[in-house]
Amino acid sequence: MITLYQLHWSHYVEKVRWALDYKKVEWSAVDVDPFTKRQMRHLRCKLTLDSGREMYSVPTIHDHATDSAIGDSSSILDYLERTYPEPALYPSDAADQHEVTRWMRWLDSTLGLAARRLGYTQIALEHPAILASLFIPGMAHAGAFKKGLGGAIVAGVLSRRFRGASDSSTIAQTGSSKSWNNAC
Ligand SMILES: N[C@@H](CCC(=O)N[C@@H](CS)C(=O)NCC(=O)O)C(=O)O
Numbered sequence: 001m002i003t004l005y006q007l008h009w010s011h012y013v014e015k016v017r018w019a020l021d022y023k024k025v026e027w028s029a030v031d032v033d034p035f036t037k038r039q040m041r042h043l044r045c046k047l048t049l050d051s052g053r054e055m056y057s058v059p060t061i062h063d064h065a066t067d068s069a070i071g072d073s074s075s076i077l078d079y080l081e082r083t084y085p086e087p088a089l090y091p092s093d094a095a096d097q098h099e100v101t102r103w104m105r106w107l108d109s110t111l112g113l114a115a116r117r118l119g120y121t122q123i124a125l126e127h128p129a130i131l132a133s134l135f136i137p138g139m140a141h142a143g144a145f146k147k148g149l150g151g152a153i154v155a156g157v158l159s160r161r162f163r164g165a166s167d168s169s170t171i172a173q174t175g176s177s178k179s180w181n182n183a184c
Contacts, residue, residue, distance in 0.1 A: 002027040005040050005060045009134060011115065012073040012108070016059040019077050023084045032058055034135050045069035074104050117162055124155035131155055 002020065006013040006029045020027045032039050037056040045062075046054040060071040063083065070079045078101070081089050090097045123130050132139040132150030139150050 001064045003062045003064070004029045005032050005043075005056075005058050005062075006030070007032060007034055007058050007134075010058060012112065013059040015073045016061065016076050019080055019089060022087065022089065023080055024087075025080070025084055027061075032056075033137055043069045045071050047071050074101070074108055077104070120155075120158050120162075124151070124158065128152055128155050131158070 002025055004013070004016060004020065004027055006017075008029070008031060017029075030039050037058075040056040040058075040060060043056070043060065043062060045056070045060050047057050048054050057071050059073050059076060060069060061076050061079075062069045063079075066083065068079065068083075070076050077089060090100050120131070128151030129144065129147035130151065131154040132142070132147045135154045136150050139147060142150070
């Protein structure tokens with residue numbers, strides 16, 4: 001049984017859900033509070049940013065069968081392939097496998113980040129109240145005024161992060177052993 005810690009709308013999480021379903025392993029998801037990540041505190045699976053700051057990231061899985069906790073979508077796929085080899089996600093040829101992994105990690109840190117930024121920016125411009133529902137627990141049923149205010153605050157926080165916080169750009173570097181502590 002695998003527990004997936006998720007923000008349900010994250011495309012990095014979707015990638016892991018696809019892999020889990022493809023492998024037909026038994027799994028269930030825990031929705032994580034994006035600001036406090038309190039649901040993950042029992043896991044010793046933080047990633048270490050270049051700045052030295054440690055943080056929890058989603059997706060993270062906890063495989064109860066092996067008592068392993070793994071963060072980073074591409075590292076999770078690598079783990080699933082090693083631990084549950086059938087059906088195979090990767091081609092059998094080692095060179096092809098290397099190529100797949102290289103593309104996957106490159107896309108994580110380029111298209112993946114750009115798509116996320118575009119998505120949040122569009123939502124902030126067109127329907128900021130949705131951001132409140134996504135990021136603030138309990139906001140889904142709040143009134144329009146509260147949602148609008150919450151959405152504006154979340155949009156401000158996100159745009160500050162996107163504007164150049166080194167931590168968020170470091171999250172992109174999934175292939176870098178410096179940025180990620182995968183031994184968790
Ligand atoms: N490259 C990572 C990216 C994961 C990522 O950026 N996750 C975001 C949510 S979509 C996160 O956990 N950010 C931590 C935070 O913002 O505190 C992966 O492939 O899993």
